[in-house]
Amino acid sequence: MKKYLFIFKSEVMSDMQYVFNTFVGFIGYFILLFILFNLYSYLYTDSSEIINGYTMNQMIWYVIVTEILWTVLSGKRLCRKISNDVKSGNIAYNMNKPYSYIGYALFGYLGEIFIKAITYVVLAAIMGFIFLGSFPNLSIMSILAVLLTGVLATVISIMFIITIGLLSFYIEDSGPIYWVYSKLILVLGTIFPIEYFPIGVQKVLSYSPIYVVSYGPAKLFVDFSFDTFKNIFIYQLIYLLIAYLLASFIYKKGVKKLNVNGG
């Protein structure tokens, strides 16, 4: 574990050189939130109205949390990195090192987004307060529970994206698969909570990765209950195991097909 923490730390140190980019990048997040704020202000005729179980304030806080998870992750960059490692043969340099490539990619990327995540959480909280004038009613314990599910959601997302990137062992470009995966997460779990969909779809979504990587932490933030937390946490552990096994399986099968010509 020590070696992975070292990888994590190295990436955090390296990322600290680009703090300016993080702040400028937040403008993009702000614009997106501003548009959604306008959209939901238009959708709700008054702030006390409840649509599908959510007030306007809850809806805005919901998208603030899901958009943090979505924007901080920048999955496209990670998928391209893994895919390029496979296509360029760079992955061969990692194969003979005393660590697992998946662990290296996971902790390296967590390090890369660490500063960004903290910055976005702080700035988004300030922004949400300015927009809405209040925070959801949360205790210290529930805030910790939301943070825990948020971290787990990020780890699971990274594992899934690594898996998609590793598909480059079999297909020339795994990017298009990532586009569809990411847009499904965005449309079905980021812009709206699951409750916005018909009952039949809700059931499917509550067993899908969307429930653990996007909906879960945001739902807890706007409407916390210990039962929901327990449920989401257990699902996250199951999905973490599935994502790890899937990535390991594809990696182990894939490296047998790897053919690097010189370098």
Add this chain to the structure above:
Amino acid sequence: MLMAVRNQFKVSLLSIKYAIMRELLNKVTFVTNIVFMILNNASFIIQWVVLFSIKDDFGGFGLKDVLILWGLSAMAYGFSRFFFKKAFSLSETINTGKLDSFLVQPKNVLLSAITTDVEPSALGDILYGYIILFIYGMNLKNFILLTIYGMTGGLVLTSISVILNSLSFWFSKTDVIADTGNSLMINFSTYPDGIFKGVVKLMLYTIVPVGIVVYIPIQVIIEFNIIKLSITILFTIFIVCLAFLVFNKGLKKYSSTNLMVARI
């Protein structure tokens, strides 16, 4: 003068043609990129179906109007990314000294630099625009208007990118500013202007010209108006000229990094 423009146009088209041929070396990936981009764009239909199940109209837009808004935005995006892909990473070209190889060519530096590569998936965006037009109501007038507006929108997006990326001639780390400017245009262009009010709405028709490249065109597609059509075309000419002006101004400040690279 006209001859020079014609020659330059020919060279740019050849450059794009060779870039397409390069991408076609792997036909499966080329086609997959296009098909998945269409699916990617189509996924947003879900968002609007959900929203319209709650409310009947959004800022005067019905579901079909929102679809054509998406179609036009995708087309403009696709046009800019397919034909002028390198305009969106121009600051990297400038910062790494890769402009050197274009400076020695007896052709326009900006056009040569931005037409050296194509983005195959952007063809999916262009096709998506026409698919949406079929759903909206295909006729010759709409087809011509969508094509014109796809091109003007693409040229405006490219020009804004060139202007923002050209800041690299004067300042460092401007790529983030350029990316933010581009995402600003794209994000606003996929939502009806009726949901925005006051100063923001004014901004969308001035500083962030989404109104001129997307909202006005949608109004013209719904109800033809020659004056509104002219506004978009004149604005496109203006911003394209401005992009050339800013780039050429910046080019005078450019100094090579003596980077030795092979362009393959």
